[in-house]
Amino acid sequence: MILDSQLPTIFAVLMAFSVLLYAMLDGYDLGVGLLLPMENEGQRDKMIASIGPFWDANETWLVLAVGLLLVAFPSAHNVILRELYLPTAFLLIGLILRGVSFDFRAKVIAEHKARWDRLFKLGSLVATASQGYMLGLFVMGFEHSFTAVLFGLLSAIGVTMAYALIGACWLIMKAEGELQLRAIKWARITGVVSFVGILAVCITNPIINVFVLERWTNPPLAYIFATVPALCFAFFVIGHATLKRLPLKDDAGCWLPFVLCVCIFTTSFIGLALSFYPWVVPQQLTIFEAASAPESLRIMLYGALVVIPIIFAYTLFAYRVFWGKVGDLRYY
Amino acid sequence: MADVMLLSRIQFAANISFHILFPTITIALCWFLVYFKVRFHISKHPVWMRVYRFWVKVFALTFALGVVSGITMSFQFGTNWPGFMEKVGNIAGPLLAYEVMTAFFLEATFLGIMLFGINRVPSWVHTGATLLVAFGTSMSAFWILSLNSWMHTPTGFEMRDGVAHAVDWFAIIFNPSFPYRLGHMLLASGLTVCFLIAGISAYRVLRGDNKKAPNIALRTAVYVAAIIAPLQILMGDMHGLNTFEHQPQKVAAMEGVWDTTKGAPLLLFAIPDEEQRTNHMEIAIPKLASIILTHDPEGEIPGLNEFEGKHPPVKPVFFGFRIMVGLGMLMLLSAWVASFLLWRKKTLSKGFLMFFVGMTFSGWVATLAGWYVTEIGRQPYLVNGVLTTAEAVTDIPSGNVAFSLALYLIVYAFLLVAYIKTLFLMARKSVEIEEYSLSELASKPQPMKEVTA
Known part of the structure; x- marks a missing residue:
């Protein structure tokens, strides 16, 4: 049986899992939005068609993540969203604009289509930059200082680049011909910038947060922990080498950059999680202090254990239906 | 503090009013889509x-607007x-959480x-997907209305150290006002969609689109409205009786009853005056309010003065109720007359079609009016008898809330205009939208791998 005292950890893992899935899944469709080339309508159509069937479900992981924070750790939810009130408002406006542009562009008269595409791109940028800024402030422990704002801005650039990277890798997998070549170029540029960004966080985080430094330098655990950034950087190197050789004959390995990107996101995220566990608000609230009543967590857990595997099953089904290169995907 | 509270209330009202417009359409529209697809099969x-x-x-367009405005809600x-x-999070x-897990992902x-999948999966799988989306939207309504109803009629919990703890989940989910509220909302969604379909189809017919499709859609919508409009009035009455039992102060505001009255009249019109605690310019039908609420011409209705300081603001509840009921009656009448004409004469006159175009968004107005009645009617409480709205509000600077509110209002006004304009634009382009060749709908799936550009 599951003990009451284990519930906060279980929910922290569930929440971390949905944040990571959100970052990767909505990451690629936000990234595709960021990369929209305003001078080429044909490529824009293809790019948007490649994310059409998925974006809505991808965004649902954000609702689940925020929902879990809200329902499992209500006091942390209050602190975090109060500190991040304005960036949250911007994030939501960004998500609103891109979500509706996606649908309006297909239905308005042709002259207005480019306007909605521009709004789609702008909405994606506002959403990714706000998320990056929020992550930056979280790492800084919601400190109110110039350094915190500066770090938030840097983080906004880093996260935007990482999303553009995974978006480009998605396109390498789903596109062909000229668009694929373009995506490879995008991936190479954003890959380098993302690498620098992640390196910057790795250096800054332990300097700002003493408890993080202790955790990463305290043997014997530190040796095990050290494999995480090592792996992450190895994935970057392999990715860089792969991108140089693509595209290969018969489009072999077109999926490899995306898989590597998933690995990069996962290792970076594990790195952050290892730094901050068990804090849900750095140095203010632990998951144990912030957790809801056990009877409420328990009824949600039972539901989650039944429903989440079903969600996975039909999500896989949807990806299988739309497997392969994006064709003339049309709205029916 | 008062400022933040007022701004937060306006912001929440703006967000949820904007949001509810779209689920109100998608909940029922998806069941219509299932019906159309099955008829095609x-x-x-x-x-x-x-x-x-x-x-x-x-x-698709309505759903996208519902999703993005819903994320804001969360x-x-x-x-x-x-x-x-903090107080009722448990x-x-x-x-x-159950709404997200059982409805949103589905x-x-x-x-x-x-x-996007109609030619990638067998036709029956596509119809199944449509059915699952319809089921998902209704499940979403189920959970959120359960929570909303619990805020009106909280049961199945106990307070420990000032925090609500669940004791009986069944009593919480199926709290006393839930079945009525859910039924009332689902039927409201049905009526909203009937008048939306009828209005847009009438617009197409008026513009000379003599294809069969708009006529068949108009006919379906009018017939369904003729069936569910009376059901909705019955359901509304039952919901009202349930409210009378659990939140008499709300009913007193709806009926404009100040002093506890035996044999209270039904006010067709009045201007409630909260300062003098009386009504002006009353037009009343004697005893009818008592008959409706207590089934007894001399039945007693507790007045607002019994709840002084603990009842909602009277004017919005009083007028909201009259707008909702008035539109409901108009819907019933127009649906019945139109059904009769369509049955006997097969067509509607130009004037009647224009009337339906005018009624296109009548469901939105009635639904919003109804929600204002019930939600403002719950004030000053957020959770009836447990938590007041003032206790729950944030303490962030009011400037931040004012800023975010302004941002939301601009975006919402822009999107609402774009949505309505696009609907009518689609109606004008409808022939092009509907055209398809039978080969596009081959019921056998195309091979999944070799789809090329």
């Missing part, structure tokens, strides 16, 4: 596919009403297959 007549194709696009609890989750949390995932 049975009859193989292309007109049903044309009807489906037009309305599935309206559905953040609002924490940003503006921290006291809500109850509200699991209900919201509808979002199968929506992709429903919108």
